[in-house]
Amino acid sequence: MRANLIIGAYAIAALLAACSGNEKPATEVAAKEIASGEIWPDDRGEHINAHGGGVMAYEGTYYWYGEHKADTTSSAYVGVTCYSSSNLTDWKYEGVALSVVDEPGHDIERGCVLERPKVIYCPTTKKFVMWFHLELKGQGYAQARYGVAVSDTPTGPFTFLRSGRVNPGLYPLGMTEKDVAAVEAIPAKSVEKWWTPMWYDAIDRGLFVVRDAKAHSDGHHDLPAGQMARDQTVYVDTDGRAYHIFASEDNLTLHIAELTPDFTAHTGRYVRVAPAGHNEAPALFRRGNTYWMITSGCTGWAPNEARMFSAPSIWGPWTQHPNPCRGPKAELTFMGQSTYILPVEGKEDAFIFMADIWRPRHPSDARYIWLPITFENDVPVVEWRDSWTLDFFE
Ligand code: DGJ
Secondary structure (H helix, E strand, C coil): CHHHHHHHHHHHHHHHHHHHCCCCCCCCCCCCEECCCCCCECCCCCECCCEEEEEEEECCEEEEEEECCCCCCCCCCCEEEEEEECCCCCCEEEEEEEECECCCCCCCECCCEEEEEEEEEECCCCEEEEEEEEECCCCCCCCCEEEEEEECCCCCCCEEEEEECECCCCCCCCCCHHHHHHHHCCCHHHHCCCCCHHHHHHHHHCHHHHHHHCCEECCCCEECCCECCCCEEEEECCCCCEEEEEEECCCCEEEEEEECCCCCCEEEEEEEECCCCCCEEEEEEEECCEEEEEEECCCCCCCCCCEEEEECCCCCCCEEECCCEECCCHHHHHHCEEEEEEECCCCCCCEEEEEEECCCCCHHHCEEEEEEEEEECCEEEEECCCCEEHHHHC
């Protein structure tokens, strides 16, 4: 197996160095390789089980949070796992940071869908705040809720706070009462059929935003008031403000919603990005004064072509760019789907693109893609590399 090969190469290199008398000083340890798509063993020798995840840096340590995936189902039977590392290649299993619960009817009941967890640290409250996508047990993907949990320590245990839809009864920045009334006046019949020019126009004007602002039923489920929230990430800006970015409006449109100073709720301020663009899997970073977002299309667990957007402000306007991926299967995001973009601590302009290679028939065997982001004329490029080391950023 590849992982063994890599470890083998280290042992040989160390031996050769020792024999030649050219040993490096003890502090200079050769960086380990990052081989996307391969088995990534943790400190116990087990493949890391932290899918759809994100990495948070705190006091010199990286913490990787992700979905624990079972062998035969994508539903949550364990919860959110946590791993720690000081070098981004040796990962120690820290256990379950947020556990699903056995109480029937609980929001995070064992067997629910709990996806794409991300953790941010709030310096004001000194709490770690976890956001995730939640679907109530037995309801498919109908509820489209966010979930939020907090902890005093990075490894948890996190305490579940609540789940819900986002910004109930509230409309995006710039959408006036008059705009809302005009959308409400659109005859239902004229927009029954999706993907017609009239439907596109109505979606653009906020047809589903208006629908979801109030509690309603989809004919099968009672749905709470507020905007749908599925694939998601959170982002803390340089001024300390945090944002929740998620696929909303039946996965047609992304929303960027500001969080309160304690990072545990929405302030009510939000914008919509790429209406009817069908973007999932948002991953966001900032370089200088430009915000970049890499997303995927919507094809379930199957890979598709990544998309990229940029904006001069988190509030937009967001402009679409071509697919940033290069190399074999670049048109399918190297068979993966974006989940997070990790700024490397202490290095300027060093970002790692993180993606998941899903294995829906054997979810726990899903693999990871980590690739360095380079810049061509200040535009991000994600080029496939069979393996690379963090020395790349030196
Ligand atoms: C694609 C999403 O990106 C995943 O997180 C997951 O929700 C699957 N769809 C489910 O089909």
